[in-house]
Amino acid sequence: MAGAKKLVIGASGFLGSHVTRQLVDRGDDVRVLVRRTSSTRAIEHLNVEYRYGDIFDDAALRAAMADCDDVFYCVVDTRAWLRDPAPLFRTNVEGLRHVADAAVDADLRRFVLTSTIGTIGIPAVRRPASEEDQFNWADKGGAYIRSRVEAEDLVMRYARDRGLPAVALCVSNTYGPGDWQPTPHGKQLAIAAAGTLPFYVGGWTGEAVGVEDAAAALILAAEKGRNGERYIISERFMSVRELYATAADAAGVDPPRSVCRSGPCMRWVTRATACASCSAEILSSPAAACA
DSSP states (O other): OTTOEEEEETTTSHHHHHHHHHHHHTTOOEEEEEOTTSOOTTTTTSOOEEEEOOTTOHHHHHHHHTTEEEEEEOOOOOOTTOSSOHHHHIIIIIIHHHHHHHHHTSOOSEEEEEEEGGGSOOOSSSSOOOTTSOOOOHHHHHHHHHHHHHHHHHHHHHHHHSOOOEEEEEEOEEESSOOOSOOHHHHHHHHHHTTOOOEEETTOEEEEEEHHHHHHHHHHHHHHOOTTOEEEEOOEEEEHHHHHHHHHHHHTSOOOOEEEOSHHHHHHHHHHHHOSSOOHHHHHOHHHHHO
């Protein structure tokens, strides 16, 4: 569709803002759908067309998709610590259903879903996992992961049964500039870079990818992806010790040296990760957080 717009839903977030920036930088005509209450700090300097609404506003969704060929969906509720998981399923699954319903009728070239590497299955034998490995660890994943699996399954079902030209990108933990909100894992990295992370939890490892690389992957998937397929987007496996040491070194501060596996330490990590406005005292003192 010559001259068609690119729509980014969730453009005010960490990954979505980088997708938006890269599209603008290469000369695309970009439209964003954001809530009026969302902070647009990450994209406010970019030349984009704003549309307002949320993922449950069917009229706003359909209007935003008009004249677009590619839709980049970067909305996710990441609050894995919620005791009541209902909000996770409301946003990650039911909200996405509204978006997918609108996208089916929008004559798109591609619908790019930001999924998670957490939907990839664990191989029964010791080998690298691939996109062919179906999710098989529901007993360990918790409600957040279940909500993401349901979301990806929904989009792949729409691709199979309703003709949605969709691909799913199974993105690992993203790190990099512009994490203003911040993301839960970015919050911990920022504490380490400030030199106020008193310890790290031993044994924590995970897949990681630079946010700019992840954004570029979403754009490539719109151009070269095959409908109904999913793609792992990750750079490598890293320990939290290496992550925090890298952040501390870049900032010129001492890295956290203590290793902790106790209950109080875990509660501190959970609180510090979840809290967007914790005081400096709490962030630098596990004793204060665990009292």
